[in-house]
Amino acid sequence: MEAFKRAWTLEGEPFWSAVFFMHQDKMQVKNPKVAIFNLEKIITATFKLANAKGFQAMSLRDLSRETGISMGGLYAYIGSKNDLASVIEGVLRTYIDRVIGELVDEDLDPVDRLQAIICGEIFMIQIMNPWYYFCYMELKGLDKEQQQQAMDLELRFDSLLVDAIQSGISKGQFVCEKPTLLAASVTAQLQQWHLKHWKFKLHEVSMEEYAEHILESMLRCLQYEGAARSIGRRK
Amino acid sequence: MEAFKRAWTLEGEPFWSAVFFMHQDKMQVKNPKVAIFNLEKIITATFKLANAKGFQAMSLRDLSRETGISMGGLYAYIGSKNDLASVIEGVLRTYIDRVIGELVDEDLDPVDRLQAIICGEIFMIQIMNPWYYFCYMELKGLDKEQQQQAMDLELRFDSLLVDAIQSGISKGQFVCEKPTLLAASVTAQLQQWHLKHWKFKLHEVSMEEYAEHILESMLRCLQYEGAARSIGRRK
C-alpha cells in the first residue's frame, strides 16, 4: 500500500508538484514553491466544501475563507470557478489513465489479473478518495466533452475486467454468460468504496476485507473451482 | 409491471393527486384541479433541469421558463427553492417506505423472497427513475435530518436482504460469511439502474435481463444449489 503510493507518486509534495506542472500554463503564479503550496490548499479546501455541500453551492467567498487566500488572490491560481472543477477532473483522469495502462499484464493468470485490477483500483480510490467522490458527484457540472471522456474511461476500465474474464473463459477456468454485466457490477462495487464510505465505516469493514470480498464474489459468479479455497491462499 | 404500477398508484393523475395531498398544507393554491396539474409540471421540469445540470445550478428563472409559470406564481406552490427539493425527497421516501413494508413476506421461500425484493425495487426504480436519480445526487443539499433519514432507509433495505439471506442460511439453502457485504453489493447493483442508465442503454440491457442477472449472481455468491438451473425456471 505504502509502496503503491510511492510508486505512483500519489501523495506529498511530489504529487502536488506534478499537479502544478500539469497546468502551470493556466496559472499566473510562476514561482513553483509558492504555487504548489497554495494549489494544494485550494484543492483540499474545495474538496472539504464541495464534498460537504456541493460544488455549485460552494461560493468562492467560502473558498477564500477556508484557504485564507483573498478572492483576488484565488484568481492567480484558477481561471474561473468552473475551471477549478475541470482541472480536478483532468488530474484524476490523467492519473487513472496512467495506472490503468500499467494494470494490463496479459501474462498473468486470469485470477491474478482480476486481483491486480481490483486491488489496484481500490488502492487508487482509497488514496485519492476525495478526488473520486468529487468527480463522481460533480461530473454534471462540467462540459459535455469532459463528461464523455469520463464515461469512456469507465468503459475502458470495464473492458479491462471483461478481457481478463474472457481470457479465463478461453482457458476453461471461468464460466460466464454475460461478462459485460459482471464487469459493470464489479466496477459498481469498487465505486461504493468512496460513494458509501459511511456504510463501511458503520459496519467496520476494512479496505483489504472489502477487496477480498469483491474478488471472492466475482470468482463465485465465474464458477471458478478454487473460489472457496482462494480466500486463505491469496493475501 | 403495469399491474405493479397500478397497485402502488405510481403514475398518472392519481399519483400526482397523492403527491398534492401530502403537502397541500404548505401550498397556497387550494383548488386541487389546478394545483395537481401545475405541481406535476413543476416537479417534472425540476427533474429535467436538475438532472441535467444539478439542482443548485438550476435557477428558479430556469424553472419558470420551463414550466411557463411566472416566478411569483411558483411561490404559490413551493415555500422556497430548498423546500422543493425537500418535498421531492419526502415523497420518494414515503413511497419507498410503503413498498418496502409490503416486501416483507416471511412465509416465502428465501429464494423467492430475494427475487421479490430485487424485482420490487428495480420496478420502483424503473418507474420513478428521475426521483431516485434526483434524490441520490442532491441529497447533500438537504438538511442533516433528511440525509440521515435517507441513510436509514437504505440500511433498512439492506436489512431486508440480510434477513432473507439469514433465513436461507438457517434452512441450509445458503452459505454466506458476510451477508451484510453481499446485501450492500446487491443494493449497489440495483442503484446502478438509475445511476448508470447510459451504460445499460449502450449495452442494450433490459430491466428484466438485469434483474435476473442480479438475482443469479447473488445466488451464486450464496452457493445456492439450484443457481444455474434457476435461470430458466424463474421468469
Add this chain to the structure above:
DNA sequence: GTCTATACAACGATAGAC
C-alpha cells in the same frame, strides 16, 4: 504575488395589481 475595493449580473424572494 497578494491584497482591498468594486463592478455588475444573477439570484431567491416578496408586494401588490389584476
Add this chain to the structure above:
DNA sequence: GTCTATCGTTGTATAGAC
C-alpha cells in the same frame, strides 16, 4: 390564482494599489 415589478443579497470576476 397568476402576473409584473422590484427588493435586497449574493454570486463571479476584475482593476489597481501595494
